[in-house]
Amino acid sequence: MEFSPIRILGIDPGLRTTGFGVIEAQGQSRVYVASGCIRSGEGSLPERLHVLLKGVREVCDHYRPQQAAIEQVFVNVNPQSTLLLGQARGAAISALVLAGLPVAEYTALQVKQAVVGNGHAAKEQVSHMVQRLLSLNGEPQADAADALACALAHASHATGGLATVGMKSRRGRWVSL
Template sequence: MRILGIDPGLRVTGFGLIDCVGQNRSYVASGCIRTGDGDLPSRLKTILDGMAQIVATYQPDSSAVEQVFVNVNPQSTLLLGQARGAAISALVLAGLPVAEYTALQVKQSVVGNGHADKVQVGHMVQRLLALEGAPQADAADALACALCHAGHATGALAKAGMGSRRGRWVVR
């Protein structure tokens, strides 16, 4: 199974693809879609077109998107939600199933700590996928989202007696 992970953002949207064969996870590709400083509609179109191109190029079987958290600034939250909507729209138009995970769930599944910082996430992504160097932060977050979905999709966590409660992984 090939999984596309997305870390949505209005300026920078990270993406990461992994292949899953049994319990093995391997790196396929990662990067960022940068929207520049144009008006909102053109930036959203850049995200939509970029996602469509990534899906056409890499042919993922499934996708996972990080959920929006509420910022102190409601305007920032709304803009982030629109960027996320553009990315999800591209995935849905391509016929991909879309799973959603909170940042807490992603960090918990990859690092083991739901409050890990970006450096810790990047380091664990590098180790789990045996990468020579750490991917840039937004791409690392997207790869972490794909890894989180891989754990859910294969049922490995459920088989290990793990479950999710209020966004945290717990032993059942």
């Protein structure tokens, strides 16, 4: 039985820079479509959030993904930074929902485990594996690489490669029931 390819948009949220990555997944095949960054620039918080919301929506309109995956916020030592990151993430999720996409959320640990096989992998390892898995000529920008990794993690989950029947997420890791 052959399934149609699924176009997945991965988002790595950030207030200054939000990375995006679009892939197509079909069975075990993963094909790179596009990636990049949405930069909010300077200005007031509402203006910057508007830039992010509008930018993610434009990515959705242009690449027409069928599903979306976004990285969950981790708690920083600085509560103000965590709050700002959460607001940027909220703007991105709002854009995805307005585009009519189902949104899956993954911890950084889950993304790293799915892409590298080690939940505590360094950013460089994740970027290198994204390059290898998608047969890219060079390593993508850091935020775009993280977004592509999130899309790859979702593709593994959606096709049964990451979370299969009898698995669940516990404290950010996939474990057997």
